[in-house]
Amino acid sequence: MARPERIAVLGGGSWGTTFAKVLADAGNDVALWVRRPEVAAEINDTRFNSGYLPGIELPERLRATGDAAEAVHAAEIVVLAVPSQSLRENLAGWQPLLPDEATLVSLSKGVELSTLKRMSQVIAEVADAPMEHVAVVSGPNLAKEIAAGQPTATVVACPDEERAVALQRACSTSYFRPYTNTDMVGIEIAGACKNVIALACGMAVGLGFGHNTMSSLITRGLAETTRLGVALGADPMSFAGLAGLGDLVATCMSPLSRNRTFGERLGRGETLAQAQEAAHGQVSEGVKSCSSIRELAARSGVEMPITDVVHRVCHEDLQPGPAAAELLGRERKSE
Numbered sequence: 001m002a003r004p005e006r007i008a009v010l011g012g013g014s015w016g017t018t019f020a021k022v023l024a025d026a027g028n029d030v031a032l033w034v035r036r037p038e039v040a041a042e043i044n045d046t047r048f049n050s051g052y053l054p055g056i057e058l059p060e061r062l063r064a065t066g067d068a069a070e071a072v073h074a075a076e077i078v079v080l081a082v083p084s085q086s087l088r089e090n091l092a093g094w095q096p097l098l099p100d101e102a103t104l105v106s107l108s109k110g111v112e113l114s115t116l117k118r119m120s121q122v123i124a125e126v127a128d129a130p131m132e133h134v135a136v137v138s139g140p141n142l143a144k145e146i147a148a149g150q151p152t153a154t155v156v157a158c159p160d161e162e163r164a165v166a167l168q169r170a171c172s173t174s175y176f177r178p179y180t181n182t183d184m185v186g187i188e189i190a191g192a193c194k195n196v197i198a199l200a201c202g203m204a205v206g207l208g209f210g211h212n213t214m215s216s217l218i219t220r221g222l223a224e225t226t227r228l229g230v231a232l233g234a235d236p237m238s239f240a241g242l243a244g245l246g247d248l249v250a251t252c253m254s255p256l257s258r259n260r261t262f263g264e265r266l267g268r269g270e271t272l273a274q275a276q277e278a279a280h281g282q283v284s285e286g287v288k289s290c291s292s293i294r295e296l297a298a299r300s301g302v303e304m305p306i307t308d309v310v311h312r313v314c315h316e317d318l319q320p321g322p323a324a325a326e327l328l329g330r331e332r333k334s335e
């Protein structure tokens with residue numbers, strides 16, 4: 001068995017806690033930083049994080065702390081698991097604590113609103129680290145299924161293949177199978193864009209539409225995501241892989257997806273504020289990333305019609321019904 005590594009996971013929401021469990025199940029010593037001290041105490045005392053993962057017992061190798069310095073001390077891998085739009089601010093506070101040689105791993109799926117940067121770009125900039133030290137984990141990874149030990153696969157991307165392989169080894173378990181990749185642009189663009197397409201699929205469900213509509217949105221959503229990724233330098237093959245099609249299908253089809261659920265509420269006629277309230281503080285990344293991705297597409301000269309209407313439904317008072325009619329009424333073209 002591989003030598004146990006010291007790993008810090010910063011962010012104890014549903015995915016941060018679940019990924020920490022995966023790492024602990026893989027034999028590593030894991031320190032999980034959570035914002036609220038009472039959540040750290042609950043995890044250490046009872047082995048449960050009941051607010052995010054009710055009923056899931058966490059392994060002994062995972063300990064929680066409210067002290068980020070304690071969490072990252074001597075860590076070989078530091079995993080960042082906070083919402084995309086808060087990563088810069090959180091990381092700025094952690095930057096002086098980070099061990100120089102640590103691999104910095106992003107779990108966040110989004111594009112920063114103020115700068116249009118991908119998460120790996122934000123990390124390299126704020127942590128003042130070479131891009132070779134930055135990695136991304138992304139795939140069809142609905143936290144609740146993984147926490148329950150259901151099998152899945154994922155992509156571990158890093159420009160430095162050796163670090164990618166080390167991270168792959170660190171998070172391999174009997175139920176979690178990571179594949180390496182070096183295409184950071186493709187893996188991150190796929191992960192951010194699928195949340196927006198999942199919002200669109202949710203709206204379709206809310207409007208009462210069935211699987212043909214969903215499949216059409218998934219397929220055309222993949223087409224516009226691939227167009228953007230390729231314009232930004234991604235390998236088109238990444239979009240056919242786990243972090244592309246794989247995650248897109250999981251998120252668009254599953255009622256467990258927060259983005260799809262959010263879209264479904266909008267489709268049923270709820271306002272943005274009502275859908276936000278129903279999310280109970282859990283993040284639906286696509287609601288903000290639809291605007292940054294739309295802007296990125298405009299700057300790259302790429303058409304993203306689904307992303308465009310999702311942005312206008314979320315932020316410009318377009319209703320889901322007319323949005324669907326608008327997509328169907330677009331100029332006819334070849335596939």
Ligand SMILES: NC(=O)C1=CN([C@@H]2O[C@H](COP(=O)(O)OP(=O)(O)OC[C@H]3O[C@@H](n4cnc5c(N)ncnc54)[C@H](O)[C@@H]3O)[C@@H](O)[C@H]2O)C=CC1
Nearest residue numbers: 012013014015016035082086107108109141142143282283
């Ligand atoms: N939940 C899932 O199934 C998956 C989530 N992801 C991605 O992982 C990232 C984190 O997601 P989750 O853990 O699911 O989110 P969550 O909403 O369940 O938890 C967010 C965590 O970040 C913390 N946090 C720190 N600073 C924050 C701030 N300023 N505002 C809000 N929360 C803050 C919260 O306390 C909480 O512990 C997102 O980018 C998401 O897209 C990726 C794969 C699977």
Ligand SMILES: O=C(CO)COP(=O)(O)O
Nearest residue numbers: 139140141142257258259
């Ligand atoms: O990224 C995810 C699955 O891979 C989780 O999707 P949601 O954030 O929509 O729940």
